[in-house]
Amino acid sequence: MLEPREVREKFRAGLRVPTSGYCPGFAQANLLSVPKEYAYDFLLFAQRNPKSCPILDVTEPGETSAAIFTGDLRTDLPAYRVYRDGELVDERAEVTSLWRDDLVSFLIGCSFTFESALLEAGVPVRHIEAGTNVPMYRTNRECRQAGSMSGPLVVSMRPVPADLVAAAVRITSRYPAVHGAPVHIGAPGLLGIDDLAEPDFGDAVEVKQGEIPVFWACGVTPQAAVMRSKPSFAIAHAPGHMAITDARDSTYQIP
């Protein structure tokens, strides 16, 4: 089993994969780096939307590593997205040449963190079985605004057999720092999701007979806020291609 440092080295060397199932036992994180002038608004946005934006760590301006991520934030994720004025302008393997001294980086909890616990309890995780990226959807639910930052809630979806939905709720509830309990169970239409086969990010997965689509708040929500709120510049992970931290899953587990 590779250590987080070793996996980050592979990503730095060019490996590009969704990270679900990688480095089980270690927490994964969403990345958002914005110029300092936007940092307060984003930190407040996160505080006001803790289900979708649970902050695990925040760097000082310009820093390229963090307390829970001793790698290099510019190179050690498998893929990055770059936004200018809210427009996605690039997807890249590294962002060293774009880095700025005024970038404050936020590491935000990721639901991949509790997938090991789901698997251990016998709850299947379809996108791991399929070897694809988790499906993610923009919803019709509005986040609480904070200054210049606003946007819709983004959710990830996992199909869960009906008799295991309660177990999935109970298990993921114990990880509030990585999105915690589902925000919605069944009835995707009520979230404004017309077709589960057409995710806004990631890959569609099969929902089998007797399975219920279960929706968790997703750390791509900050990127949806960037698209809406149009800060002059932002760097983020490519959805599903997360920062592998040095923090153990158990750090974020409530008994």
Next chain:
Amino acid sequence: MLEPREVREKFRAGLRVPTSGYCPGFAQANLLSVPKEYAYDFLLFAQRNPKSCPILDVTEPGETSAAIFTGDLRTDLPAYRVYRDGELVDERAEVTSLWRDDLVSFLIGCSFTFESALLEAGVPVRHIEAGTNVPMYRTNRECRQAGSMSGPLVVSMRPVPADLVAAAVRITSRYPAVHGAPVHIGAPGLLGIDDLAEPDFGDAVEVKQGEIPVFWACGVTPQAAVMRSKPSFAIAHAPGHMAITDARDSTYQIP
């Protein structure tokens, strides 16, 4: 049983009491109001020290109520402390005349919130039995710094019978937003507390034979940070004299 609104009216009319045991079922909160120029540093300080400074709500500058507190933040707490350049300069029943349009108010989780759950489980809460304020102590543990904000961890202490300490841990762990699990159990000397009979805030309580002093991170930590970090101005609750919110305890309970 009085509703939060009714209790707040009593405080507004002049009642001055520690709020432990008041309005059971509703969350209580610490208050810190600082000028906008300090808001980012404090929000980051809170994020980096979530055990002692779990943020429940943040106002816009100048606002006198909050999403979880529909009363008036200037009058509806039983008592306030006022700091100038880090010095405690006043303790007052209300702060209307001192209010400023640039004050950002932080409502921070309070361990009084989980005391009902402790009592229901048969864990005695000594300061409620005694009708006094909870004892609070500055420790030798340093919080993680954020910009201009630094300071020591402050803890509250409850003596717990040795055979109920595990239950107290299990129960309070379920409330991470109001300090969660204890930070220290027994051995007050290791926290730099020489004499439990001399708390830095609140009132001493008896530790009976067979009881262990159990320490939870405390929302007075922000006031200790104000004393160390010396922002030009700050308003806080008087320790133990909390904001009674409209949010139910269960909002903050993890299953």
